[in-house]
Amino acid sequence: MSARIRIAVDAMSGDLGPRVAISAAQNFIAQFSDVDLVLVGDQTQIRSLLSQSSELLNRITIAHADDVVRMNDDPLMALRQKRASSMWVALEMLRNNHADACLSAGNTGALLAMSKFLIKTLPDIERPAICKSMPVENGNTYLLDLGANLNCSPVQLHQFALMGAVLAANVSSSSRARVALLNVGTEDQKGTDVLQAAHALLKTEAKFNYVGFIEADAIFSGAVDVIVCDGFSGNIALKASEGVARFISKRINSIIQKSFLTKILAVLASSLLKLLRNELDPALYNGATFLGLQKTVIKSHGGANEKAFLHALIVAREQVLQRVPARIQQAFTEH
Incomplete structure (x- = not known):
């Protein structure tokens, strides 16, 4: 983990679309000075929703993704066919150590399937x-x-x-x-x-x-x-x-x-x-x-409002600070 915490946010998934995630993200970085965010999704939509007057924008970057996993998508179909989606790209950033945690409000089954494929479970779990x-x-x-x-x-x-x-x-x-x-x-x-x-x-x-x-x-x-x-x-x-x-x-x-x-x-x-x-x-x-994965993946409720999405970001930050996957691995190694 880097000195600063970096969270990859699937900004497009969920019932309410990117507006909630982006608003919560801006409030979040205003509260926590040790975190940078990567908003993953359609860069045109994301840029249009970001407050251009905020002096904190230098702590938010955008990673473009062409596709979105829908709430009614079959998880296995999403795993095979949605590799250009915001969910996949966010998890891929986590896998490649470009982020310390990933957060999504999207399809739970798809997020779980992609997480198991990209992030993998810890040994012995x-x-x-x-x-x-x-x-x-x-x-x-x-x-x-x-x-x-x-x-x-x-x-x-x-x-x-x-x-x-x-x-x-x-x-x-x-x-x-x-x-x-x-x-x-x-x-x-x-x-x-x-x-x-x-x-x-x-x-x-x-x-x-x-x-x-x-x-x-x-x-x-x-x-x-x-x-x-x-x-x-x-x-x-x-x-x-x-x-x-x-x-x-x-x-x-x-x-x-x-x-x-x-x-x-x-x-x-x-x-x-x-x-x-x-x-x-x-x-x-x-x-x-998602306990048992090698890295931190947090699932927000699909219908989360701004306050709820903000709290999910707080959970992601806390679990990175607490080194939860590493501590679970240690517990199983000593078992």
Whole structure:
């Protein structure tokens, strides 16, 4: 890694196009003086959206790409046919050491397929896992896998646990990260054969504090630092939690508008409601990591607004500074 951090940004992918990525990029470099950005995509569009009055433009460069991976593109087709896309070019910059991290809000399957092809997984790791920080009662909890691997072996779940523990090491209040395995119950005899075998493996692990099974209703309790699951269960848990959050927000707004009295009460409680919204704002938790790759690749939510995309850039910077891939490799080498 160079003295300055350089992040390659796929500026064209995502539901909202380049405007969000470029606006977030300009705000980001204004906040962090140690980072330079490469915006990858159609240079005409990117230049037209950049603020020409900014004195920080010397820290943003443009790498042209003719094509874009669409959200509905088949991942394998994209891998074969979209090698002139902004996603591919950004990842290629990372592979060739012209960047320290890559960020994209594009097609998750395509980003994963291209990352595995160009960046490769670390030795001793069978598959990368998508990992995301979740807000809990006290701090954050890392949940993985969130959809990269729908079916996992016990060994792979054990690998996910070790990678998650490495990532959580900087935020855990204990000397070793507390790790749990997502299951339908907390009793030792519960769960599928795969979960039972993974449970037995995790019990023998000395690099983190394995606390056993955890149920979905305790994901946000803050009882553990890392929750491990297969991508099928993890993606459902993530999407269900996002849906519940939207439902609660809509219900609160609906109740506030119900009568004159509830509107008055809402005004009186406005500071508390604002604090709650700020703490649980999904934008502050945007930016999922492809753990297990040889270099840092961050996936932003496809529908991320400027605030959310900015946070994904912050995640990319933090993981470069924390040398996450190197620390994961060290953990597996010493294993």
